[in-house]
Amino acid sequence: MVPRNAQPDLLAALAVQPAVAIIGPRQCGKTTLALDVAGQREAVYLDLEDPDDRNRLAEPVLYLDSVDDRLVILDEIHRTPELFQTLRGVIDEGRRRGKGVGRFLVLGSASIDMLQQTGESLAGRISYLDLTPFTPLEVEADRAARERLWLRGGFPMSYLAPDDAASLAWRRDFIRTYLERDVAAFGPRIPATALERLWTMLAHRQGQLLNASALAHALDVSPQSVTRYVDLLVDLLLVRRLSPYVANVSKRLVKSPKVYVRDSGLVHALLGIPTLQALAGHPVVGQSWEGFVIETLVSATPWPATAWFYRTSGGAEIDLVVEFASHETWAVEIKRSLAPKVTRGFHTACADLTPARAFVVYAGDERFPMARSIEAIGVVELATMLAERADAP
Numbered sequence: 001m002v003p004r005n006a007q008p009d010l011l012a013a014l015a016v017q018p019a020v021a022i023i024g025p026r027q028c029g030k031t032t033l034a035l036d037v038a039g040q041r042e043a044v045y046l047d048l049e050d051p052d053d054r055n056r057l058a059e060p061v062l063y064l065d066s067v068d069d070r071l072v073i074l075d076e077i078h079r080t081p082e083l084f085q086t087l088r089g090v091i092d093e094g095r096r097r098g099k100g101v102g103r104f105l106v107l108g109s110a111s112i113d114m115l116q117q118t119g120e121s122l123a124g125r126i127s128y129l130d131l132t133p134f135t136p137l138e139v140e141a142d143r144a145a146r147e148r149l150w151l152r153g154g155f156p157m158s159y160l161a162p163d164d165a166a167s168l169a170w171r172r173d174f175i176r177t178y179l180e181r182d183v184a185a186f187g188p189r190i191p192a193t194a195l196e197r198l199w200t201m202l203a204h205r206q207g208q209l210l211n212a213s214a215l216a217h218a219l220d221v222s223p224q225s226v227t228r229y230v231d232l233l234v235d236l237l238l239v240r241r242l243s244p245y246v247a248n249v250s251k252r253l254v255k256s257p258k259v260y261v262r263d264s265g266l267v268h269a270l271l272g273i274p275t276l277q278a279l280a281g282h283p284v285v286g287q288s289w290e291g292f293v294i295e296t297l298v299s300a301t302p303w304p305a306t307a308w309f310y311r312t313s314g315g316a317e318i319d320l321v322v323e324f325a326s327h328e329t330w331a332v333e334i335k336r337s338l339a340p341k342v343t344r345g346f347h348t349a350c351a352d353l354t355p356a357r358a359f360v361v362y363a364g365d366e367r368f369p370m371a372r373s374i375e376a377i378g379v380v381e382l383a384t385m386l387a388e389r390a391d392a393p
Contacts, residue, residue: 001032001036002134002138002139002156002160003138004029004033004036004131004138005135005137005138005387006022006033006129006131007033007036007037009129010022010033010037010105010129011037013127013129014037014071014101014102014105015101015102016101016127017101017102017125017126017127018091018094018095018100018101018102018103018104018125018126019087019091019103019104019105019106019122019125019126019127020104020105020106020126020127020128020129021106021107021108021126021127021128021129022034022105022106022107022108022129022131023107023108023109023110023111023128023129023130023131023237024109024130024131024132024133024237025109025133025155025236025237025238025262025263026109026174026178026182027155027156027157027174028131028132028133028154028155028156029131029133029134029156030075030107030109030131031075031107032156033131034073034075034105034107035073037071037105038071038073038105041070041071042069042070042071043070043071043072043073043105044067044070044071044072044073045073045075046072046073046074046075047075047076048074048075048076048077048079048080048083049075049076049079054079054080057080057083060083060086060090061086061089061090064086064087064090065090068094068099068103071102071103071104071105072103072104072105073104073105073106073107074104074105074106074107075107076107076108076109077106077107077108078108078109078110084121084122085121087104087106087121087122087125088121088122088125090103091103091104091122091125092125106126109182109236109237110235110236110237111235111237130299132154132262132295132299133153133154133155133156133159133263134149134154134155134156134159135149135154135295135296135299135300135383136149136296136379136380136383137296137300137380137383137384137387139159141380143365146379146380147276149264150264150288150289150292151164151167151264151265151268151273151275151276151279152164152167152171152265152268153171153263153264153265153266153267153268153269154263154264154265155170155171155174155263155265157170158170158171158174158265159265164274164275165274167265168268168269168274171265171266171268171269172269174266174269175196175199175266175269175270178236178238179192179195179196179199180192182236183195183232183236190228190229190232194219194221194225194229195229195232195233197218197219198215198219198226198229198230198233199233199238199261199270200270200271201215201218201219202230202233202239202259202261203261203266203267203270203271203284204271204284205259206260206261206267206284206287206288206290206291207258207259207260207287207290207291207294208258208259208287209254209256209257209258209259210230210241210256210257210258210259211256212226212227212230230259237262238261238262238263238266239259239260239261239262240259240260240262240294240295240298241257241258241259242257242258242259242260242294242307242308242309242320243257243308243309244256244257244258244308244309244310244311245308245309245310245318245321245323245353247310247352247353251312251313251314251316251352252312252313252314253310253311253312253313254311254312254313258309260291260294260295261291262291262295263295264288264291264292264295267284267288267291268288271284285336286336289334289336289363290319290334290336292379293320293332293334293361293379294307294319294320294334296379296383297320297322297332297361297379297382297383297386298320299383300383300384300386300387301322301386301387302386302387302389304325305322305323305324305325305386305389306322306323307320307321307322307323308320308321308323309321310331310349310352310353311349312348312349312352314348315345315348316345316346316348316349316352317343317345317346317349318331318332318333318346318349318350318353318355319332319333319334320332320334321353321355322386324389328356329353329355329356330355330356330357330358330359330386331346331349331350331353331355331357331358331359332358332359332360332361332382333346333358333359333360333361333374334360334361335360335361335362335363336362336363337362337363338362338363338364340360340362340370340376342360342370342371342372342374346358346360346374347371347372350372350374357373357375358372358373358374358375359374359375359376359377359382360374360375360376360377361377361378361379361382362376362377362378364376364378365378365380365381366378367381
């Protein structure tokens with residue numbers, strides 16, 4: 001099993017809160033992480049997609065009282081949203097009896113459902129933990145592993161597949177399952193063919209500005225429908241919508257968000273890219289690497305820091321702007337090359353924003369200075385620096 005960096009945070013949250021929610025896309029390793037924690041203490045696991053497990057909760061208060069000495073893991077809890085109100089009562093009663101922490105671990109595959117459902121009934125009683133697929137900080141510390149992770153993506157069954165062909169087959173099945181079964185369970189009825197075409201178009205346009213009108217024209221639907229479809233993919237944690245940085249500068253700034261398919265392996269599966277050799281010759285290679293790096297860095301950045309991009313109508317651009325709670329900013333340019341060069345647009349953008357630090361993330365590992373106080377750096381080292389920020393909570 002690949003050790004997950006989130007496990008210490010999970011154990012710490014269970015030590016202070018009655019409930020903890022692990023939120024992440026399907027098949028990213030939530031259940032494996034929960035069961036690993038369960039192996040360290042007495043626990044009961046209920047899969048709420050299993051009718052037998054749901055039947056055990058026919059009288060939820062009675063059942064939960066009968067296991068009040070154990071950690072209760074509730075997987076896919078969005079399937080039974082009525083449980084949230086029950087959990088509130090059980091937690092409050094447990095607090096009165098001196099059993100106030102580490103009672104429930106709930107797992108869910110959609111951010112909007114989890115945040116809305118738990119926010120209404122468990123405020124002050126729950127902590128949230130975002131779990132992504134594997135990142136470069138969790139796999140073997142060598143370039144070959146990182147390249148394999150970039151090609152296959154971080155979903156455990158894909159990354160750990162015996163070969164690239166098996167990995168691609170798993171990802172195609174994953175996409176088909178989401179389109180045919182899971183999307184309907186999470187949102188309003190959306191034609192699977194339309195959503196697949198949109199998902200594929202977003203992969204072709206990885207890292208580009210969202211143009212709902214152009215996508216709507218290609219799909220023969222309304223711009224409002226495209227926005228709704230993208231919203232659903234964002235809520236399912238499959239797509240990242242990166243907002244533009246709004247700075248107090250006398251420049252005309254781009255106001256549309258950038259859109260990324262979050263897992264690079266899904267990008268390659270949607271585009272039919274089977275190997276690193278095929279990826280190297282594909283037009284999406286640069287944007288795929290950019291999305292891979294951005295997802296790694298954003299996932300490593302601790303709350304309450306925020307991530308943006310910066311672009312002006314004149315061509316000044318920063319791929320990623322990280323703003324910390326202190327309002328200090330770091331600027332990040334992303335290059336696939338092993339011999340990166342700083343673009344004129346990045347120099348101009350840094351002059352606009354005057355970030356505290358500026359980096360060029362490239363495909364190598366060596367760290368070295370570049371012009372104008374800009375450093376070249378590998379993705380793993382910069383992700384580690386972000387995760388270990390001194391002002392992180």
